[in-house]
Amino acid sequence: MFQRASNLGSFAAYERLYTESVREPEVFWKRMAEEHLIWRRPFRNVIKWKAPHAQWFTGGILNVAENCLDRHIGTVRENQAAIIFEGEPGDVRTLTYLQLHSDVCRVAHVLDNLGVGKGDRVAIYLPMIPEAVVAMLACARVGAIHTVVFGGFSSDSLKDRINDCQAKLLITADGGWRRGRVVELKSAADKALAHTPSVQTVLVVKRAGNNVGMHAGRDVWWHEMLAGAPAIHRAKAFDSEHPLFILYTSGSTGKPKGVLHTSAGYLLGAKLSSHYVFDLRATDRYFCSADIGWITGHSYVVYGLMSNGATIFLYEGAPNHPEPDRFWQMVDRHALTILYTAPTAIRAFMRWGDEHVLRHKLTSLRLLGSVGEPINPEAWQWYYKLIGKNRCPIVDTWWQTETGSILITPLPGATPLKPGSATLPFFGIVPRVVDDQGREVAEGQDGKLVITRPWPSMLRTLWDDDERYARTYFGEYPRHPEWYLTGDGARRDKDGYFWIIGRIDDVLNISGHRIGTAEVESALGTHPAVAESAAVGKPDDLKGQALIVFVILKEGQTSSPELAEQLRAHVAREIGALARPDQVRFASGLPKTRSGKIMRRILKDIVAGKTVQGDVTTMEDVSVIAALQAGA
Numbered sequence: 302m303f304q305r306a307s308n309l310g311s312f313a314a315y316e317r318l319y320t321e322s323v324r325e326p327e328v329f330w331k332r333m334a335e336e337h338l339i340w341r342r343p344f345r346n347v348i349k350w351k352a353p354h355a356q357w358f359t360g361g362i363l364n365v366a367e368n369c370l371d372r373h374i375g376t377v378r379e380n381q382a383a384i385i386f387e388g389e390p391g392d393v394r395t396l397t398y399l400q401l402h403s404d405v406c407r408v409a410h411v412l413d414n415l416g417v418g419k420g421d422r423v424a425i426y427l428p429m430i431p432e433a434v435v436a437m438l439a440c441a442r443v444g445a446i447h448t449v450v451f452g453g454f455s456s457d458s459l460k461d462r463i464n465d466c467q468a469k470l471l472i473t474a475d476g477g478w479r480r481g482r483v484v485e486l487k488s489a490a491d492k493a494l495a496h497t498p499s500v501q502t503v504l505v506v507k508r509a510g511n512n513v514g515m516h517a518g519r520d521v522w523w524h525e526m527l528a529g530a531p532a533i534h535r536a537k538a539f540d541s542e543h544p545l546f547i548l549y550t551s552g553s554t555g556k557p558k559g560v561l562h563t564s565a566g567y568l569l570g571a572k573l574s575s576h577y578v579f580d581l582r583a584t585d586r587y588f589c590s591a592d593i594g595w596i597t598g599h600s601y602v603v604y605g606l607m608s609n610g611a612t613i614f615l616y617e618g619a620p621n622h623p624e625p626d627r628f629w630q631m632v633d634r635h636a637l638t639i640l641y642t643a644p645t646a647i648r649a650f651m652r653w654g655d656e657h658v659l660r661h662k663l664t665s666l667r668l669l670g671s672v673g674e675p676i677n678p679e680a681w682q683w684y685y686k687l688i689g690k691n692r693c694p695i696v697d698t699w700w701q702t703e704t705g706s707i708l709i710t711p712l713p714g715a716t717p718l719k720p721g722s723a724t725l726p727f728f729g730i731v732p733r734v735v736d737d738q739g740r741e742v743a744e745g746q747d748g749k750l751v752i753t754r755p756w757p758s759m760l761r762t763l764w765d766d767d768e769r770y771a772r773t774y775f776g777e778y779p780r781h782p783e784w785y786l787t788g789d790g791a792r793r794d795k796d797g798y799f800w801i802i803g804r805i806d807d808v809l810n811i812s813g814h815r816i817g818t819a820e821v822e823s824a825l826g827t828h829p830a831v832a833e834s835a836a837v838g839k840p841d842d843l844k845g846q847a848l849i850v851f852v853i854l855k856e857g858q859t860s861s862p863e864l865a866e867q868l869r870a871h872v873a874r875e876i877g878a879l880a881r882p883d884q885v886r887f888a889s890g891l892p893k894t895r896s897g898k899i900m901r902r903i904l905k906d907i908v909a910g911k912t913v914q915g916d917v918t919t920m921e922d923v924s925v926i927a928a929l930q931a932g933a
C-alpha cells in the first residue's frame with residue numbers, strides 16, 4: 302500500500318537516484334538545487350571544496366524566507382494551514398501560509414526599523430509557539446543570523462551564547478507553559494541581560510500573561526511593534542553562502558560550539574530530505590515533537606517543512622500533561638499523519654502504560670520517525686505496533702546538528718526496514734566505517750563513522766573558531782583531510798546497512814540531548830565544595846544514558862546526601878534542567894593517566910557495574926579502581 306503511493310516508489314528507484322548522486326554529484330546537486338530552490342540569480346558553481354571548507358552554489362542569490370513562504374502565496378497552498386498550534390492549556394490557533402507570511406513580513410519591518418539586518422545576530426529564547434517560527438523566518442528574510450536557545454537552558458547558558466555571538470537583539474516571551482506551570486522566560490532572560498552588553502533591544506512576546514518587568518529603552522512588546530507594521534515586505538536576496546543561523550551544541554570542552562549553517566545548501570538539504578524521508582504530500586499534518594531550540598526543530602519543523610509547503614503541528618508543552626495520553630489525544634483531535642519523535646520519548650510512553658494509547662484511534666497516522674539516539678528493538682516494536690498499528694513504516698533517521706539534514710535513513714516505501722538500523726545513506730552521502738588508521742573495518746565490526754565527501758547542508762565552520770572547526774571535524778586522518786568525523790561509532794552489516802552505536806567522544810546523549818562531560822564538570826567546578834569531578838554516562842532504560850558524576854570534595858568538606866542534592870541542583874541552575882545529574886558519587890580519587898587525564902572508560906565500566914576492561918598500565922594509581930568500586 303505505502304510502497305505504491307510513496308514519493309520514491311521503490312528500492313530500485315532509490316538505488317538509481319543514489320547511484321547517480323554519488324557518481325556525478327555535481328550534476329545531481331545542480332539539478333536538485335534548480336528544481337527545489339527559488340533563485341533570484343542562478344548560481345555559477347555547484348561546489349568549491351578545499352577541505353575543510355566548502356562553498357555550495359556560489360554566485361547564486363536567494364532569500365530563504367521567500368523559499369519557505371512567498372513561493373506558496375498565490376498558489377492553492379496560501380489558504381492552507383502552515384501551522385496548527387496547540388498550547389499546553391489547550392488553546393488552539395491555526396495560521397495559514399498567507400497569515401504566516403504577513404506576520405513574518407511585519408516582523409521583518411520591525412527588524413528593519415530596529416536596525417537589525419544582514420549579518421546581525423539575533424538570539425531567540427521562546428517557548429514552542431508560532432512566534433518562534435515567525436521570528437526565525439523574519440531573521441532569514443532580512444539576512445540576520447538567528448541563534449535559538451532552547452527555553453530549558455538557564456540564564457547562564459543564554460548569557461554565554463549571546464556573548465559568544467554578540468547578539469544585538471533578543472526575542473523572548475513573558476513565559477511559556479510546562480506541566481501546568483509558567484516557565485518564566487523573561488525573568489531568566491533579565492538575569493542574562495545584566496551581562497550581555499551587545500543586546501540593544503529585547504522583543505517580548507506575550508504568551509503566558511505572567512507579570513514581567515519591562516526595562517525602559519530596551520524592552521518592547523512584540524504585539525505593539527507588530528501592530529503598526531505593514532504586512533508586505535520586499536525582501537533582499539543574499540548569497541548562497543550567507544550565514545543563516547548559529548546553533549550551539551555540546552562538544553568535548555566546557556565551551557559549546559557555535560555550529561554555523563549557511564543559506565542555499567542548508568535549505569536544499571532540509572527540503573530534499575523532508576520531501577523524501579517524510580514522503581510529504583499536500584494532505585499531511587506533520588508533528589515533530591522536538592523543540593525549536595534543537596537542530597531537529599530548525600530543519601524538520603521550520604526550513605525543510607515550510608519550503609515544501611507542509612502543514613506542521615506545534616505543541617507547546619509536556620507530553621504527559623495533563624495525562625500521559627496528551628500526544629495521542631492530539632493525534633486524533635487534529636488528524637495528524639506523521640509523527641517524528643525520539644526513542645527516549647517512546648520509552649517514556651511505554652513506561653506510562655499501553656492503556657493511554659489504546660484509548661485513542663490513531664487511524665490518521667501513516668508514517669513514524671525516530672531521531673536523536675539509537676532506537677532499541679523493544680521500543681521500535683512498541684512504536685510500530687501500538688502507535689503505528691502495524692501499518693506505518695518507521696524512519697530511523699541518523700544525523701547531527703552539524704550535518705544540517707538527515708544523512709542515513711530509510712526512505713518509506715522504498716527501503717526494507719531493519720529495526721534498530723538507520724539503514725542506508727541519503728542521496729549524495731558517502732559514509733564509511735573505519736579504524737584508527739582510516740582503514741575500512743570488516744563487515745559487522747565496530748568502527749568510527751566518517752562522511753567522505755562534502756554535502757550541501759554541512760556546517761561551514763564554528764562561529765569565531767575556525768581552528769576548532771578544522772581540528773574537531775577534519776583533523777583525524779592525515780591521509781584523508783577531507784573526511785568529516787562524526788564522533789559516532791557504527792558498524793555495517795552484510796547488506797551495507799548502518800547500525801549506529803553512539804558517541805565515541807566525550808559527549809553524552811541523555812534523553813536524546815547532547816551534553817558534554819566537560820560542560821558538566823566545569824559547572825561543578827564553580828561550586829565552592831568541589832575540588833574535582835568527572836561526568837560519565839551509565840546505560841539507562843529510559844534515557845539511553847543517565848548522567849553520573851564523580852566528585853572529589855575540597856579539604857574540610859564532608860559528603861552528605863544533602864550536598865549531593867545541592868550539587869545536582871547547582872548543575873541544573875548553571876546549565877539547565879536537562880543536565881541535572883542523575884546521581885552524585887563522592888570519591889577520594891579518580892582514575893587518571895600519568896599525564897593527568899581522567900580515564901573515562903574506566904569510570905564508565907565502574908558505573909555500569911562491569912569489570913574494568915582494557916589497558917590500565919598507563920594509569921597513575923591502580924588502587925583507585927577498587928576504591929571507586931567499593932564506593933569510596
Ligand code: PRX
Binds near residue numbers: 676788
Ligand atoms: O550520536 C548521534 C545521535 O545524536 C547525535 C547528534 O546529536 P545532535 O547534534 O544533538 O542532533 C540530534 C538530532 C539530529 C549523533 O552524533 N543520533 C542522532 N540520530 C540518531 C543518533 N544515533 C542513533 N540513531 C539515530 N537515528
